[in-house]
Amino acid sequence: MEIKISVNVNGKDYVREVEPRTLLVHFLRDTLRLTGTHIGCDTSSCGACTIHVDGIAVKSCTMLAVQADGSSITTIEGLAQGAELHPLQEGFKECHGLQCGFCTPGMIMTAADLLAKNPCPSESEIRHGLEGNFCRCTGYHNIVKAVQYAAEKMGNEVSA
Amino acid sequence: MSNKYIGKAVKRVEDKRFITGKGKYTDDMILPGQTYAYIIRSPYAHAKIKSIDISQALTAEGVVAVFTGDDIAQSGINGVPAGWQVNFKNGDIMKEPPHPLLVGTGSTVKHVGDAVAVVIAESKEIAADAAELVEIDYEVFDAVVNPADAVKDGAPLVHESAPNNIAFDWEIGNPKAEVDEAIANSHHVTSLEFVNQRMVPNPIEPRSAIGLYEPSSDRYTLYTSTQNPHLIRLLMCAFVLGIPEHKVRVVGPDVGGGFGSKIFHYTEEALVTWCSKQIERPVKWTSERSEAFITDAHGRDHVTHAEMGFDKDGNVTALRIKTFANLGAYLSTFAPAVPTYLHGTLLQGLYTTPKIHLDMTCAFTHTNAVDAYRGAGRPEATYLLERLMDLAAHEMGVDPVELRLKNFIPPFDGVNQPGYQTQVALQYDSGNYHEVLRRGVAMLGYEEFRKAQAEAAQSNKLLGVGFSTYIEACGIAPSAVVGALGARAGLYEVGQVRVQPTGKVSVYTGAHSHGQGHETTFAQVVADKLGIPLEDVEIHHGDTETVAFGMGTYGSRSLAVGGSAIVKSLEKIIEKGAKIAAHKLEANVDDLTFADGKYTVNGTDKSVAFGDVALTAYVPHNYPAGLEPGLDFSSFYDPANFTYPYGCHIAVVEVDKETGKVSLKRFIAVDDVGNVINPMIVDGQIHGGLAQGIGQALLEGAIFDENGQLINGSYMDYCMPRADDLPMFELDRTETPCPHNPLGVKGAGEAGCIGSTPAVVNAVLDALWSGGFGHVKDILMPTTPERVWRAMNS
Amino acid sequence: MEEAIEILQNGSYAKVLGGGHSLVPALKLRLNAPETLVDVTRIESLKGIAIEDGTLVIGAANTHHEIATSADVHNTLSFLAKGASAIGDVQVRNKGTIGGSIAHADPSADWPALLLAADASIVIQGADGTKTVAAQDFFTGFFSTILEESDIITQIRIPIPPEGTKSTYQKFVQPASRFAIVGCAAVKEPSGATRVAFAGVSDYAFRDEAVESASSSGASAEEAASKAAEGVSIMSDHYASEDYRKHLAKVYARRALVEVS
Known part of the structure; x- marks a missing residue:
């Protein structure tokens, strides 16, 4: 049995038939071939699969694709505005907030949720805000800096 | 040569694809006609397979094939080999029992997760569903998981061929009798029994492999999450599947972290390759995280008794160690080398200890394999030395900083002063060990800290500081040396530099980047050496089809060995370019200087740009007689020695006296990794290593129950550091060039992980000592709140 | 709501799905395999946080994040907001629901203790209509509650304590x-x-x-x-x-x- 779902992903509408047990992350990766969203665990712990569903950060490995029917989804592939990187993407590059890059999409999507809720987070608020995402490469030091970079840049843009 | 990029924090060129979701990891690929493998694994640590019934699974809709160990055995395939041979003390060859791709009927599984059968289907869900239809009858036996228990008489045997579960025993250092005597004559002996617990490397990308067999050409391609594609090809072709190497391409695309655990040739790589031939379709296997916990090779796992002797002035007189190292159920690729040549040879540390002896027993247990994990043997050596140092200072009532300074090897540059010959085989290259400790102590503000600590001792929040100074042997390794020590491969590296006719440069390196930033660092070297823009250089790695050969990335070797190979090729390019330039400038080669991307006739303004030389090399109409066209060189670089990064790590912790909870308040690291090409990337490497080393001290550790079940085999149970477990790190460095490689670099990948662990544990103990718990000598790692609380209440 | 209860009653092995942070991992690890899942998080009547006659009313499908950031919760029973903000991580709080958490009754979950201390009542709709149960009587053991197979938690009702509490x-x-x-x-x-x-x-x-x-x-x-x-x-x-x-x-x-x- 397959169920028809309609989703908007990164501004584009898709209508697809999915098996009810298909996880949203598999739908994105295998059906839509948006492979920037990664899978790092099977216990909803690592955050590598984090995307935005209707504007909030969720772990796409913990949602069924059918549950996303009618939703608007943003993945890492949809974060930049054309050629212009999102300030978080820029921050991660400028501050060396990534090494192997595997956790990076999820980390950036979670950080985007954080900055949407709290545009000027303290270091401790950033660390707390990223507690749902593992990074094994960076020791988080430069990730914190990357988020600070983005917060500053986005703040400047608002005030400018 | 120019100085535009080397030493600068150049932003990484590889980042663009990763921050936009365009990275290409193995599991991101779906090949045409691809099938999915689900591997059925033993739920028992030690059991005989009495029967396997695959009939129901075979007929399930969507199932393409099911294979068992019997199928593998019938096709004459060998198990995966160890890449290193270490002999017993008596000269006997180590025990190397076979490690089959699938354990067959009548044979015994040897750890939870041992592979028994593989189901291949049209989707991973169908494969997993069908796996539930495979019926396996096991006869379950007792298991042994601890290496010190495993060698006792009567312990359950992992392999019939290895009595008392001993893979081999081994020793290094001065004659045991001399060390015994020195210990006996010591004024003070600090003695410690401790465990360096088993660590799970946990790169966030789970392992993945796709086998592709193409009948039209009778060729194979293996895409795999590996740190060294050429080594995988060599081992898989020559030792496992018996396929000629020229018929096999191995690709390690973007790889999501390795930390050692993706060095090894795993059974799944050979399995999907073999399966793809059987069904003539691509076969993909991607590990689940719970599967990774029981199949990835783990690290550390030593049980040690160590004694350090001192004279009445506090000089170290001797070091005597007995260690049992766990190798798991099978010998993984590097496993025999880790507790031996990568561990015993580092027991000199930074000290002038005159007598050292290590007695090592390496044991099989009913657990998954133990092999190199970031630092590999050297963190264990550092942990041992640095725990003893702080404990000895505590016992003797002297300052731990003073005790170290007193015992350090004096500064030497390896050029004007010779290298330092240790008691344990190595010759250190260069170092000023006093300087890193002095800097670290200055950053700490030692006196102020001790005052704050004394105040805190009156409260419920104790403060502690822990010191650790370390040295590591990196840049592995001189082939002749490692060959003499049992390596079954050379450990040189290959670097090819192809200057395109337009002057753009393609570089092919046998090193493999899985986060280290080679595409940037190597490009910085090439751009500066040739005096061209960074954008004109592209680094290629990870594909046996494009890269001539290589030994991969581990042991902090990429820049020291792989970078040096590239430099050798660059030198050949520049030298040949000079001949072309001389011809064009109608000058003598010896009168030319190459700088800032052009050849200039000395004392004149006559010059020719590198790009023009490149074009001429490929359009050789007006060209030096007898010179071959083209500008493309490949070099093998085999290092003359290991490199020896060193440093000082200092941890400040707060201990909640009521709960035992430890909070890391500060972490200071002063490292010397030799010359630095990209300080931003080097700092990043240090940060990541620190987090893993701190993780071992505070949070992490695999726990097996007596039946061999890993009881914390998920991210819900295995505690890895998260962002809010760590502070901002305080870093500084000194730069003592390595005297024996052209870049003067030593390697930075493992330093953070090697020095940090004992600093944190020493800090926890220092906090307890300050709070009146001076009797506590040791706390097991990870120093969980309960363990610290128990230590205070023991 | 009626449709959901009907499905739960129709005889197949069905589970109510809230935020999914306990159930979905269990499904992924094949520890549980219901034939039917009923996602109740889009039922409007299960949403919303309000104060009614001295009682704080929290819809069962509200997420931990919604509760943690609710002005009504902060102004009346701030410890519930504090507790909610300590659950799991950001993504878990964005998706996980109070109803799902108490129905799962993990012994280490935060909500059960919070609701017990708050003297909360739990409103349940099932085959036989609606009933209200004191939190004290709701939790019955290790991962177990008084919930029947076809029950859906609709609300959590918490008396607002006297000023100065x-x-x-x-x-x-x-x-x-x-x-x-x-x-x-x-x-x-x-x-x-x-x-x-x-x-x-x-x-x-x-x-x-x-x-x-x-x-x-x-x-x-x-x-x-x-x-x-x-x-x-x-x-x-x-x-x-x-x-x-x-x-x-x-x-x-x-x-x-x-x-x-």
Whole structure:
């Protein structure tokens, strides 16, 4: 049995038939071939699969694709505005907030949720805000800096 | 040569694809006609397979094939080999029992997760569903998981061929009798029994492999999450599947972290390759995280008794160690080398200890394999030395900083002063060990800290500081040396530099980047050496089809060995370019200087740009007689020695006296990794290593129950550091060039992980000592709140 | 809502799906395999946070994040917001629901203890209509509640305590799972009446009557806390043994009581 779902992903509408047990992350990766969203665990712990569903950060490995029917989804592939990187993407590059890059999409999507809720987070608020995402490469030091970079840049843009 | 990029924090060129979701990891690929493998694994640590019934699974809709160990055995395939041979003390060859791709009927599984059968289907869900239809009858036996228990008489045997579960025993250092005597004559002996617990490397990308067999050409391609594609090809072709190497391409695309655990040739790589031939379709296997916990090779796992002797002035007189190292159920690729040549040879540390002896027993247990994990043997050596140092200072009532300074090897540059010959085989290259400790102590503000600590001792929040100074042997390794020590491969590296006719440069390196930033660092070297823009250089790695050969990335070797190979090729390019330039400038080669991307006739303004030389090399109409066209060189670089990064790590912790909870308040690291090409990337490497080393001290550790079940085999149970477990790190460095490689670099990948662990544990103990718990000598790692609380209440 | 209950009653093995942060991982690991899943998080009547006649009403499908950031919760029973913000991680709080959490009744989850200390009632709709159950009677054991197969939790109703009431939630966290090793929820009314409940300590969340009665009758925080977790079976695992957990329960009871005194 397959169920028809309609989703908007990164501004584009898709209508697809999915098996009810298909996880949203598999739908994105295998059906839509948006492979920037990664899978790092099977216990909803690592955050590598984090995307935005209707504007909030969720772990796409913990949602069924059918549950996303009618939703608007943003993945890492949809974060930049054309050629212009999102300030978080820029921050991660400028501050060396990534090494192997595997956790990076999820980390950036979670950080985007954080900055949407709290545009000027303290270091401790950033660390707390990223507690749902593992990074094994960076020791988080430069990730914190990357988020600070983005917060500053986005703040400047608002005030400018 | 120019100085535009080397030493600068150049932003990484590889980042663009990763921050936009365009990275290409193995599991991101779906090949045409691809099938999915689900591997059925033993739920028992030690059991005989009495029967396997695959009939129901075979007929399930969507199932393409099911294979068992019997199928593998019938096709004459060998198990995966160890890449290193270490002999017993008596000269006997180590025990190397076979490690089959699938354990067959009548044979015994040897750890939870041992592979028994593989189901291949049209989707991973169908494969997993069908796996539930495979019926396996096991006869379950007792298991042994601890290496010190495993060698006792009567312990359950992992392999019939290895009595008392001993893979081999081994020793290094001065004659045991001399060390015994020195210990006996010591004024003070600090003695410690401790465990360096088993660590799970946990790169966030789970392992993945796709086998592709193409009948039209009778060729194979293996895409795999590996740190060294050429080594995988060599081992898989020559030792496992018996396929000629020229018929096999191995690709390690973007790889999501390795930390050692993706060095090894795993059974799944050979399995999907073999399966793809059987069904003539691509076969993909991607590990689940719970599967990774029981199949990835783990690290550390030593049980040690160590004694350090001192004279009445506090000089170290001797070091005597007995260690049992766990190798798991099978010998993984590097496993025999880790507790031996990568561990015993580092027991000199930074000290002038005159007598050292290590007695090592390496044991099989009913657990998954133990092999190199970031630092590999050297963190264990550092942990041992640095725990003893702080404990000895505590016992003797002297300052731990003073005790170290007193015992350090004096500064030497390896050029004007010779290298330092240790008691344990190595010759250190260069170092000023006093300087890193002095800097670290200055950053700490030692006196102020001790005052704050004394105040805190009156409260419920104790403060502690822990010191650790370390040295590591990196840049592995001189082939002749490692060959003499049992390596079954050379450990040189290959670097090819192809200057395109337009002057753009393609570089092919046998090193493999899985986060280290080679595409940037190597490009910085090439751009500066040739005096061209960074954008004109592209680094290629990870594909046996494009890269001539290589030994991969581990042991902090990429820049020291792989970078040096590239430099050798660059030198050949520049030298040949000079001949072309001389011809064009109608000058003598010896009168030319190459700088800032052009050849200039000395004392004149006559010059020719590198790009023009490149074009001429490929359009050789007006060209030096007898010179071959083209500008493309490949070099093998085999290092003359290991490199020896060193440093000082200092941890400040707060201990909640009521709960035992430890909070890391500060972490200071002063490292010397030799010359630095990209300080931003080097700092990043240090940060990541620190987090893993701190993780071992505070949070992490695999726990097996007596039946061999890993009881914390998920991210819900295995505690890895998260962002809010760590502070901002305080870093500084000194730069003592390595005297024996052209870049003067030593390697930075493992330093953070090697020095940090004992600093944190020493800090926890220092906090307890300050709070009146001076009797506590040791706390097991990870120093969980309960363990610290128990230590205070023991 | 009616459709959901009908599906749950139709005989197939069905499970109610809330935020999914316990159920979906169990499905992925093939620990559970229901034939039917009923996602109730889009049922409007299960959403919303409001104050009605001195009662704080929280729809069962509200997420932890919604509760943690609700002005109504902050203004009336701020410890519930504090507790909600200590659950799991950001993504879990964005998706996980209060109803799902209490239905799952994980012994280490935060909500059960919070609701016990808050003296909450749980409104349940099932085959036989709607009933309201005191939190005290709702949790019946290790991962078990009074819920029937076809029941859906609709609301959590919490009496708003008198002005001047103090409340807190103190949590000692398991660093991997972020569940509570010990969570202590405490509410002290101006009269001195105290309610103290624990998560993580025993098979299921419980009110600690010995601590409550000592504190209610004027004992110091230290003295009242010393009575914590006596006479209950205490959990033990690789991270915290039985006697350590018991010790922590006393420490956290004291810290909570000091905070509300």
